[in-house]
Amino acid sequence: MDKDNDILQEAIDARIDSFLRGEMTPDEESGFKQEIQADPELRAQVKATVALIRGIRNQDAAQERAIIAKYDNRRVRSLLQWACSIAAVVAIFFGYTKDKRTNELSSIVSPYYAEYCMRDISRGDVDSATVAHLFTLFNNIKEQRYVAQYIEELEPIYASLDKDFTYNVFANDIAWNLALAYIKNDQTDKAISVLEKLAADNPDMPIAAKAMALIKKLQE
Amino acid sequence: MAKEVSLTNNDLNSFISGERGKVLSYLRKKYSLSDDDLNDIFQDASMALFMNVRNGKLTELTSSLGTYFMRVCINHTLKFLGKHTKSIPLFNENQLTNPNSIRNDKIDELWGVCVDTEEEDKQVRLEKLVNSIIASMTDTCKNILHGYYWNDFSTSTIADIFNFSDANSVKAQKYKCVKKFREKYNELKNKIYG
Numbered sequence: 001m002d003k004d005n006d007i008l009q010e011a012i013d014a015r016i017d018s019f020l021r022g023e024m025t026p027d028e029e030s031g032f033k034q035e036i037q038a039d040p041e042l043r044a045q046v047k048a049t050v051a052l053i054r055g056i057r058n059q060d061a062a063q064e065r066a067i068i069a070k071y072d073n074r075r076v077r078s079l080l081q082w083a084c085s086i087a088a089v090v091a092i093f094f095g096y097t098k099d100k101r102t103n104e105l106s107s108i109v110s111p112y113y114a115e116y117c118m119r120d121i122s123r124g125d126v127d128s129a130t131v132a133h134l135f136t137l138f139n140n141i142k143e144q145r146y147v148a149q150y151i152e153e154l155e156p157i158y159a160s161l162d163k164d165f166t167y168n169v170f171a172n173d174i175a176w177n178l179a180l181a182y183i184k185n186d187q188t189d190k191a192i193s194v195l196e197k198l199a200a201d202n203p204d205m206p207i208a209a210k211a212m213a214l215i216k217k218l219q220e
Numbered sequence: 221m222a223k224e225v226s227l228t229n230n231d232l233n234s235f236i237s238g239e240r241g242k243v244l245s246y247l248r249k250k251y252s253l254s255d256d257d258l259n260d261i262f263q264d265a266s267m268a269l270f271m272n273v274r275n276g277k278l279t280e281l282t283s284s285l286g287t288y289f290m291r292v293c294i295n296h297t298l299k300f301l302g303k304h305t306k307s308i309p310l311f312n313e314n315q316l317t318n319p320n321s322i323r324n325d326k327i328d329e330l331w332g333v334c335v336d337t338e339e340e341d342k343q344v345r346l347e348k349l350v351n352s353i354i355a356s357m358t359d360t361c362k363n364i365l366h367g368y369y370w371n372d373f374s375t376s377t378i379a380d381i382f383n384f385s386d387a388n389s390v391k392a393q394k395y396k397c398v399k400k401f402r403e404k405y406n407e408l409k410n411k412i413y414g
Contacts, residue, residue: 010395019330021320033333047334048402053369054327055350060370064285067231068278129236132266136274 009045016049101186102145108217109180112210113142114173134170138177147181154178158194172198172207179214188218232273236266239286242381243293249380251297251309261300265293287317287371317372342413349412353404361397368394 015032018024024032036043134157141150158178161171175198182191195215199208243265244258253261269289272278281288294311301309354362360382367378375387375394384390 006395006399009399013395013398016330017322020322020326021318022323022326023320033330036330036333043334044406045402046330048405049398050327050331050334051346051350051405052354052365052398052401053322054331055347055354056365056369057322057324057327058347059351059354060284060366064235064281067235067285068273068281129233129240129266132236132263132270133233136267136270140274 012042012045013049016046020050020053102184105184105186106145108214109183112176112180112214114138130166131170134167134174138173141177141181141184147184151178151181151185151187154181172202176207176211179211183214183218192218232270235285236269236289239289242286243290245383246290246377246381247293247297251301253297253300257300261296262293265289265296268292268296283317283321284371287373290316290371290373315374316377318374321372322369345412346409349408350405353401353408356404357397357401360393361400364390364394365397 015024019029019032036046137150137153141147141154144150154174154177157167158174161167161174167174175194179191179194179198182188182194192215195211199211199215202208202211240262243262247253247258247261248255269292272292278285278288283291294316298309298311354365357365363382364378367373367381368375373381375390378384378390379387382390384393
């Protein structure tokens with residue numbers, strides 16, 4: 001008896017599925033709807049199943065919307081930045097030279113960028129999602145004209161390096177890219193301070209020489 | 221003062237970490253690749269997802285984020301195979317997801333047939349009831365139901381992701397989960413509303 005009931009219910013589930021995927025013909029659809037309206041037991045079964053599907057989809061959709069919307073805010077900000085860059089073009093047209101300054105700063109840092117690729121890191125010993133995020137930040141600092149938002153993200157990570165060892169493997173890269181971002185953002189004092197600490201933390205290492213060379217260039 | 225942003229608590233980060241097991245399990249079953257290669261592919265795909273989300277390319281997703289990410293991972297796998305092997309296996313989209321996705325308009329239509337106006341007043345309470353029953357389900361049920369009804373994965377894809385023997389065992393298990401939900405839903409609803 002139970003088995004018969006299961007077979008019947010499975011058949012109803014298959015019809016619900018077919019309806020929701022738009023696989024029924026119009027005649028099949030209206031027949032199914034009429035059956036639901038006429039049979040309270042069938043209606044209860046369909047209703048509970050659709051309630052489940054709605055519940056799952058609403059929960060997951062809300063979570064995913066939250067993830068994408070969070071980054072959408074950044075998009076709005078980047079739209080604002082586009083607006084700012086248009087304003088900068090207009091400003092240059094009227095004799096302002098802020099853009100010239102940005103270009104000067106970009107040209108100082110451009111020889112010092114590195115391309116960050118996931119394949120370069122040793123396998124399995126770091127959380128890949130964290131590294132992907134970090135490398136995306138570094139690459140954005142290299143590629144994007146306005147980097148204030150990436151500074152906002154890197155600063156707390158840089159500040160946490162002494163307390164939290166999650167990012168220790170990338171401590172030098174974090175400091176280096178933060179310094180480049182500061183320079184690009186016309187915050188040379190902050191850049192020099194980060195570079196000096198980087199050089200002090202890595203005596204006799206190539207990164208220290210690189211940091212000192214960049215400081216010298218900035219001071220010139 | 222800069223805003224506190226923790227990478228480890230980042231939503232997208234958590235999402236990618238949550239997908240890792242599923243994606244690797246699926247790719248391992250479908251393609252003969254070493255764990256090291258799979259890790260590399262997953263990392264590249266994670267980075268691509270980050271870039272696409274950040275660049276606002278996902279505002280008009282036609283599938284769930286999980287399904288989109290799975291496709292990104294499959295594309296990276298095929299690219300990898302293209303570079304490292306002579307023949308690239310064909311990828312059949314219909315094997316990954318169901319040929320027709322569940323449509324929101326159809327859900328609303330069928331819901332409208334089942335619900336009368338009197339019941340509409342109880343909607344918020346009933347939604348809470350649904351959420352609490354879903355939360356109390358086993359992980360196996362949650363995985364299958366989310367995979368099937370949200371990601372639109374085919375039952376054979378769900379079998380590969382969650383290590384079921386085949387699509388039929390997924391179907392059987394899915395039926396049991398839905399049945400259990402229905403029983404609980406109707407029982408609690410009757411208790412509350414008589």
